[in-house]
Amino acid sequence: xxxxxxxDLPVSISQQLRGQIEYGIACGELPPGxxxxxxxxxxxxxxxxxxxxxxxxxxxxxxxLLESQAGRGTFVSLNGSNAPEGQERALExxxxxxxxxxxxDAHGVSRVELxxxxxxxxxxxxxxxxxxxxxxxxxxxxxRSYVSDLRPMLQPGDSIQATTLEQLNxxxxxxxxxxxxxLLVAIAHRKAQVQAVTAAAKVPIATVNFxxxxxxxxxxxxxxxxxxxxxxxxxxxxxxxxxxxxxxFASHLDAPLATLLEDRAGVERLKRTCxxxxxxxxxxxxLEGLPEHIRAFEYRHxxxxxxxxxxxxxxxxxxxxxxxxxxxx
Numbered sequence: 001x002x003x004x005x006x007x008d009l010p011v012s013i014s015q016q017l018r019g020q021i022e023y024g025i026a027c028g029e030l031p032p033g034x035x036x037x038x039x040x041x042x043x044x045x046x047x048x049x050x051x052x053x054x055x056x057x058x059x060x061x062x063x064x065l066l067e068s069q070a071g072r073g074t075f076v077s078l079n080g081s082n083a084p085e086g087q088e089r090a091l092e093x094x095x096x097x098x099x100x101x102x103x104x105d106a107h108g109v110s111r112v113e114l115x116x117x118x119x120x121x122x123x124x125x126x127x128x129x130x131x132x133x134x135x136x137x138x139x140x141x142x143x144r145s146y147v148s149d150l151r152p153m154l155q156p157g158d159s160i161q162a163t164t165l166e167q168l169n170x171x172x173x174x175x176x177x178x179x180x181x182x183l184l185v186a187i188a189h190r191k192a193q194v195q196a197v198t199a200a201a202k203v204p205i206a207t208v209n210f211x212x213x214x215x216x217x218x219x220x221x222x223x224x225x226x227x228x229x230x231x232x233x234x235x236x237x238x239x240x241x242x243x244x245x246x247x248x249f250a251s252h253l254d255a256p257l258a259t260l261l262e263d264r265a266g267v268e269r270l271k272r273t274c275x276x277x278x279x280x281x282x283x284x285x286x287l288e289g290l291p292e293h294i295r296a297f298e299y300r301h302x303x304x305x306x307x308x309x310x311x312x313x314x315x316x317x318x319x320x321x322x323x324x325x326x327x328x329x
Contacts, residue, residue, distance in 0.1 A: 001029040005046050006243065009258055010266065011236040013048050017056045019237025022189040025065055025076060028209035028307060034076045036066070064192035129323035130157035131316050134178060134203075135185045136194045139282045140164050142300070149302050150185070150208075153313065155320075160185075168197050178203055182319050185312065206315045209307035212245060213300045220249035223276060229256035230274035232267065234283045236260055242280050242299060261285060 001024045005016055024030035036042070039057060043050040057074055060066040067077045104114045135150070137143030143162040151160055168175050178184065178201035186194040188207040195205060223229065231246055233239040243258045250256075257274060259266030261283045270277055277296040279286045287296055 003042070003046065004240070004244070005048060006240050009239055009243065010260060010263060011239050014052050014056050015237040016240040017046075017048075017053065018059060019235070019239070020241050021056070021060060022065065023238060023241040025189040026187050026210055027301075028188075028304060030076050032076050032078045035072075036074045036076070038073060065189055128155075128320050129327060130155070130159065131182045131320055131323070132180060133158065133160040133183050133185055133316070134181045135160060135162050136168070136190075136198065137162065137164050137187070138166075138190070140167070141284075142281045145300070146303055150308065150312075153305070153308055154316070158316070165190075165193060165197055175201060182323070183316065204315075204319075206312050208312050209304045210301040211304045212249070213302045216298070216300050217249045219297055220246060220278070223250055223253060225252050227253055227276045228274045229253050230270035230277040231256050231258040231279075232261050232270065232277060232283050232286045233258075233280040234261045235280070238280060242278075245299065246278055 001020075003017065003020050005013055009016065011019075021030065021036075030036075036057075037045065039050050039053045043053045046053075057066060057068075061068060061074075064077055066074055068074050101111075101114070109117075131154070133150075133154075135143055135147050137146060140162065143164060147160050147162045154160060163174060168178075175198065178198055181201075181203050184194060184198060184201075184203050184205045186205055186207050188209055191205055191207050198205070227250075229246070229250065231239070231243050233242050239258055239260060243256065246256055247253075256278075257270055259270060261267065261279075267286065271291060271294065275294055277286060277290070277294055278299050279296060280299055281301065284298070290296055
């Protein structure tokens, strides 16, 4: 993952660095176990003080996103995702399947016969139990959208609901209702926060990575080369990443102007000089009082289908098997 510092943005260097690392974790560009450059290496590469890099690393370690290993370096925390466990389990299953095939070959059993035997055994588990999931997000509207994206990937009978950290903090009844869930789902870099808020419910947490939605990518690519583009974010630490993403999908445009939602002067400047505004999720307040001639749309993310299939669905199926076996016993 390429980290860069944009000194034209109204965001401190430390916030830019932290935000890009967090975003890299959320989108899978920095997978669990990935080693980060040393403090000195990253500071030299970015042309910033080693103290700045060191402080950001410490903050992310406190947030359980990074971990330091003595004599080895700094790594993305394995606690932030369920991917390594799923990958190791998948490899072990592949080894067992290969062993089964070798055994049947040795006994002269054809592949067709083997498939029939496996299917017959699987039939015993056809009556499986539904799984109840709750997605814990930051912004309710966006979280509901994530739930809509995930629902078609689940089995018939499974249920998934949306809630936010704010709702759980404000409504104790919502926290109590989590105890009925089989699994909580969170964005990778928010897992530690979700764990802290939902610890009393004692429900396991799985994570998924996110990617910019197809609609967002298409909208940016289709902008006229003459467009004057503005960017707005609520969270300062994610403004550099948002700007970088916009520039990636709208590379045919001149450099966009970027500001924070709380920066009134910056917002007014965008309204005066831009005809298109892209805003981060949670920054929809920019639409209030926006002149009619300005087109505005959200830079929306969606669950990465690859991450769902690789990381989330195997966990759901293991939970389903346990529930089914518990009922049979």
